[in-house]
Structures are given as structure tokens and as C-alpha cells.
Amino acid sequence: MLRTRIITALILAPIVIGILIYAPKPLMGLFFLLCATACLLETLSFMLPAFENRLAGKHVDTIVTKASGETHTKIFAPETRRPMLITVGLAWCMFLLMIFGGAEGAFGSLVAGILATIMVGCFLADDVQLGAARSISMVFSLAYSVLPWVAVWQIYLMAPHSRYILLVVIIVWCGDTGGYFGGRMLGGKVFGDRKLAPKISPKKTWEGAVCGLLLSIVV
Incomplete structure (x- = not known):
């Protein structure tokens, strides 16, 4: 384990530091956006079934990781595919608006994104309980996965060379x-x-x- 950590650090540390210092601003924005997307997909993969099972009593197909015994949702299962992809699209819109709108447009983009997410979650459901479950899980996933990367972007802009x-x-x-x-x-x-x-x-x-x-x- 220690040898793996040392080898990984020796290889990845110079690459990460070099990218942070010398990469142009648009490339860094794209990199942060892709990181936010990956985090959002992972969060949605367990938030959607958790809220749907608990609040709406809806069963969502899951898979079990043999090594750990943990249960995860099939990311592109029919039950979760549409809300997940729509949430990712909203996240992209929010992130891009915050990047190009600056700090002044960040609050408005955040409020608009949350309201749009709640509306989408409700309209994607067949009943009130399922709509509430999807809205809550989508909003929480956005807040938990995307907003930290928006904060990282704002920190990136505070000083040259990251x-x-x-x-x-x-x-x-x-x-x-x-x-x-x-x-x-x-x-x-x-x-x-x-x-x-x-x-x-x-x-x-x-x-x-x-x-x-x-x-x-x-x-």
C-alpha cells in the first residue's frame, strides 16, 4: 500500500501541479466541469434509489459489489436514466452560467438551477411521493456534487497560476x-x-x- 502511494505521488503529483500552473483558463474550466459531472453521476447513483425507496416505496434495480458487499444503482437503469441525465444537463447549465457570469451571476444561477431541478423532478414523476423523492435527491446531489466545484473555480480565479x-x-x-x-x-x-x-x-x-x-x- 505504501509503495503504491509513493509511486502514484511521484507520477501524478508533477502532472497535476503542472496542469494547475500552466493550463489555460478554458481548459481548467472544462476540467472542473468534467470533475463535477463525474461526482454528480456517482452521487445520483445512490441518492435517487435511496430517496425513491424510502419516500415513495419504489424499487430500483441495484447491483452488489462483490468485494465490499455494497449496493449501487445501475447508472443507466431505466428508472434512473432520465432524471440523472436531466440533472447533469441542469448542472452543466448552472456551472457554465457561473463561470461566464462571474460572481455576480452565481447566486441567480444557483437559485434558478434549484427551482428548475425541483420542477423537473416533479414533472418526471407519476405521483406526489415519487416527485418529492426525485426533487429532493436531485437538489441534494447538485448541492453536494456541483457547488464544491463551483467554489473551486472561484478559488482558481483568486490568484494567478492556481x-x-x-x-x-x-x-x-x-x-x-x-x-x-x-x-x-x-x-x-x-x-x-x-x-x-x-x-x-x-x-x-x-x-x-x-x-x-x-x-x-x-x-
Whole structure:
């Protein structure tokens, strides 16, 4: 695991840093947009069935990952294909309006996007419960997956050569590195057998979380 991390860092770190420093503005905007799209598709793949099953009692076809036993939605299953693609289209519109409209147009684009998402979610459903479930899941997915990348774009514009983006990346790397080594060296020695989130990631420890946070603060 450690060897894989080191090799990955040695190969990817120069590439990522070079892209952030030297890539032209339109290319960076496209890159952030593609990242937001990938995050949105992944979020929708579990948000749509979760809300539809719970609020509307609607069964959505799922697949099970053999290694972890986790359940995921078939991304292009008939039940989710149309709302997912429409949500992605709305996200593209929101993101592009925020990019070309600047900070002044960001709030208006956000409000318009949320209202459009709610309306689309309602019109795509056959009943009130399903409409509410789809609207909530689509709005939450947009907020959770797209807005952070809009914030990243605004941070990118704050200084030349992606200085603040590089700072964010370095802080994240330090947090991950501190968490990894802190968990390996101190795991279970300070907080005992208490795990950070055993149902989500059984190997994560409180010691690793604290070490990662402290290293990020120091940097």
C-alpha cells in the first residue's frame, strides 16, 4: 500500500501541479466541469434509489459489489436514466452560467438551477411521493456534487497560476498522509478500539483523523 502511494505521488503529483500552473483558463474550466459531472453521476447513483425507496416505496434495480458487499444503482437503469441525465444537463447549465457570469451571476444561477431541478423532478414523476423523492435527491446531489466545484473555480480565479488551488491540494494531501501514517503508527493506542466510522470504512481510526487534521493545520 505504501509503495503504491509513493509511486502514484511521484507520477501524478508533477502532472497535476503542472496542469494547475500552466493550463489555460478554458481548459481548467472544462476540467472542473468534467470533475463535477463525474461526482454528480456517482452521487445520483445512490441518492435517487435511496430517496425513491424510502419516500415513495419504489424499487430500483441495484447491483452488489462483490468485494465490499455494497449496493449501487445501475447508472443507466431505466428508472434512473432520465432524471440523472436531466440533472447533469441542469448542472452543466448552472456551472457554465457561473463561470461566464462571474460572481455576480452565481447566486441567480444557483437559485434558478434549484427551482428548475425541483420542477423537473416533479414533472418526471407519476405521483406526489415519487416527485418529492426525485426533487429532493436531485437538489441534494447538485448541492453536494456541483457547488464544491463551483467554489473551486472561484478559488482558481483568486490568484494567478492556481496558487490557492495548490494550497488546497497540499492541505488535502497532508491530511491524507497524516491520517495514513498516524493511523498505522498510533491506531488503537490513544482512543482504544473505537473506530472512526466502522460501517463506512472499518480501518479508519480516530488517531489517524487527529494526525491528519493536525498536519493540515500546521501546513
